Amino acid sequence: MKHRFSLLIVFMVSVILTACGPSPAPVGQPTTVQPAQAPTALTEASAPTQVAAPISADALPRKETLYFNGLQWGPVVGWNPYSNNNNNGMVIALQDSARVTMFETPYLYNMLDGKQYPLLADGDWTWNADRTEITFKIKSAARWSDGTPVTAEDVAYTWATHVKYETAVAAANRDYIETIEAVDPQTVVIKAKLDANGRAVNPLIVQAYLSTYYVIQKAWTQKLEERSGGDPTKLLADPAEDVVYSGPYGKFFADDTKVVLVRNDNYWGQDPSMWGKLPMPKYLAHVIFKDNAAGSTALAAGEVDVSQQFNSNVQDLWEKQNLPISTYLPEPPYHIGASLPTAFFNLKAAGLDQVCIRKAIAIAVDYSAIIANAMTNQSATFEQVPRSLMNPTPFEQALYNREAVAHLQWTGNDIEGAKKLLDDCGVVDTDGDGWREYNGQKLSYVATCPNGWSDWQAAIEIVAAAGKQIGIDITTNFPEWSVYQTVVTKSDTPLPAGYEIFMMWSAGAGPTQPWGRIRNLLSSEWIGMPSNWSGNWGQYSNPEVDELLKLIPHETDEARLKEMYTRLVEIYLTDVPSFTLMYRPQNFHTVNESIWTNFPHEGDGTNPPVPPLNLIDGWGIAGLYNLRLVEP
Structure with missing residues (x-):
């Protein structure tokens, strides 16, 4: 990028020295999926327990923590992936490029090329000849945070639960999806709702489901149902503090001042069938700022690494203040509209x-x-x-x-x-x-x-x-x-x-x-x-x-x-x-490279290109695997 700021020259020696040794390849395209046995690190016996770490949320190691702004306003209400009332901006966002820090979708949407790439899924999805059914498989390596496998039955039960309890997800999709079925432990079939002529009512909406909505563990869902007594209101209001998840991060801390996620070092995605490694930051943290002005001040001070808020005259941060701050595009309009x-x-x-x-x-x-x-x-x-x-x-x-x-x-x-x-x-x-x-x-x-x-x-x-x-x-x-x-x-x-x-x-x-x-x-x-x-x-x-x-x-x-x-x-x-x-x-993706570098930017050489979605939405999460420390 053109405004890669003179300040980074100071750090070139350390970057060059680091480059002399072996380093992980940048994440740009999915590794070719091979039939794989579950990695031994992810067996049920080695399932991670809830972190009660000696590290305080008020003293996170700066070189292990990626700080955000513009995503979390007010305290978190819950961690319930069935609910749309969580106010949990770092974790839950059911959207075209779903937020996949903690919960995961079968596929990841990439806004730059319009394609869906496998995450929990193993390979591409396919329509049948009549375009009435979509079939895809679940990766054999995929695991829940309790160490158990992610299965096709989890996918099917997730949909059945949405329908049973009349969630917002069911309301948005039940006119287009008839059923989601587990054919075998790895194979999922989505049957489209048909019109009077026997055609899928809307194939586009069925396809979009694959990268928009989370897969939720069946066993945990059944616990949720049991303690809510089958009451839809209680089920959706449950804060789900004990939720089981499949993503790379889980809850570490949350109050009315900040939210912190911690990496699951047993995360299944380090398997060669997916990313092949863990994301670089150990912690993802979001201070709850009172307004945009406070967030912008923290960005300029290097207290925020990734800014998803409108920063007025953003170019002044590097052109006038000479700060190590940049946007996806080096010149106006700075962002991808x-x-x-x-x-x-x-x-x-x-x-x-x-x-x-x-x-x-x-x-x-x-x-x-x-x-x-x-x-x-x-x-x-x-x-x-x-x-x-x-x-x-x-x-x-x-x-x-x-x-x-x-x-x-x-x-x-x-x-x-x-x-x-x-x-x-x-x-x-x-x-x-x-x-x-x-x-x-x-x-x-x-x-x-x-x-x-x-x-x-x-x-x-x-x-x-x-x-x-x-x-x-x-x-x-x-x-x-x-x-x-x-x-x-x-x-x-x-x-x-x-x-x-x-x-x-x-x-x-x-x-x-x-x-x-x-x-x-x-x-x-x-x-x-x-x-x-x-x-x-x-x-x-x-x-x-x-x-x-x-x-x-x-x-x-x-x-x-x-x-x-x-x-x-x-x-x-x-x-x-x-x-x-x-x-x-889509996002005001502005980054401060005082601590971390190698954020997504135009012409960064990634293939598929990593979109500027703050490293946590859709295919944008690939950016977490490419980050490097400015001073290791």
Whole structure:
């Protein structure tokens, strides 16, 4: 990276000396899986016991500890992998790139190449000929923290438990997965739910299950069921302090000041069939900071190694303060964008049912100012990555024909173009008061987002300023989140006055993307829902879009998929039911190399490339195995 900071030169001699001796190969691609006997270090007799170490959580060895910020706000509630109420940011995150420090998924998703790589699984998963069943195997080396084998029965029982106790995981997947069955101790079959034509309802969602949701031990689950008496509320509320896990780290300490995980030195992943070694840090620690400012101060002081929070003007840390701090990319946008914070139009509001008015507002907005002010240049520009429905990752950008929609693009701050667009469709100022009218009514709107969401608020102010420059009166309002979310997610009635233009998020990178993101942005299936956390909050409806969204999950021809995605982008840029304001990173992956080095960065030579996901999410956890000490 270009800003590898002069400070590291001081340490070059020690690094060179270290390099003279043998060192583990960097983790970049899975070792070829060989049929293996369970390593003797992982037998049931050698199972690790709960650590009651002499080391204090207040005096962790600095050269054995990797410190984080931005993941844990407030004390941990629990360690229960069935619950979604743990507030356990270092351990539990069921997402497209699942957090796999303590609990593990069959596969790991890599946002950089769009592929799933085996973790607990042995080799690739496969569809049957009809694409109604997925089969995969569990590695024979995989072990729980109590030393017992991870089996196909654990996978099957995990799903059955989710269904039995109606967890959030079951709610998200039961319309797409019929059953998960153990064929033998190592073989798992996932049977998709079928539609009236005998096809899987949605193959993409079935595939995504493999890298999104944890495998939980059957024996421990049965203990949990027994002590909860079969009561779903009690089962989900159980803090699970005794949970058995398969990942490389377990609980060491947690209170209202910090969370510390400790490496399981008997972790099965050191087997040649997986990583072939243990992760470098003995401890993963997260101080619970009161706010972003405190976290940024700790990062600058070298008290945080990996920062997953927005650090305003992050480049100042190395350019002005000459600190050994860097980001995945050496130049703006510094991070890999994955999600698309979006301004939605209330399509029922007077005038906003007209494409020319929506597009005029959208092309007038100064996106460069949003990126510079709201994101302090930690977003790609729309000159760098033209707007579409795709995030900036190479995998998604390759899925549509950029040239085919180039004539529909805009980069923003086109005041004259917006005025001409309005003039040409007859939206003019007829009474000389400086504001345009439509059907005799002054165009006056409120742009809004939640109070305290500073980057969004800055963006909304810039949207409002654009309106005034083209004769549309746009004011701003910032209600508290508790009010805002109640209004915006109620899609069974028209949005009320004061929510004509409003911001919401979009999905990041994942195995169902970009289909899942487009579905969330444009599908009419969300209209009419009394509680809609999925998307299309402006209530856009287009039958062609709905049909394409039904077809894509079943399409396997890459050329046809590209045609479909290109058509969806064309419709989106033509109808403008909403518009992206910036690209936001999946993670704000910023690292301090005072203690540790060899973090993932662009061009680091790893293959598959290790994504900037703070070394604990999806394939990003491979980065833990590549770390080195600056001064061993």
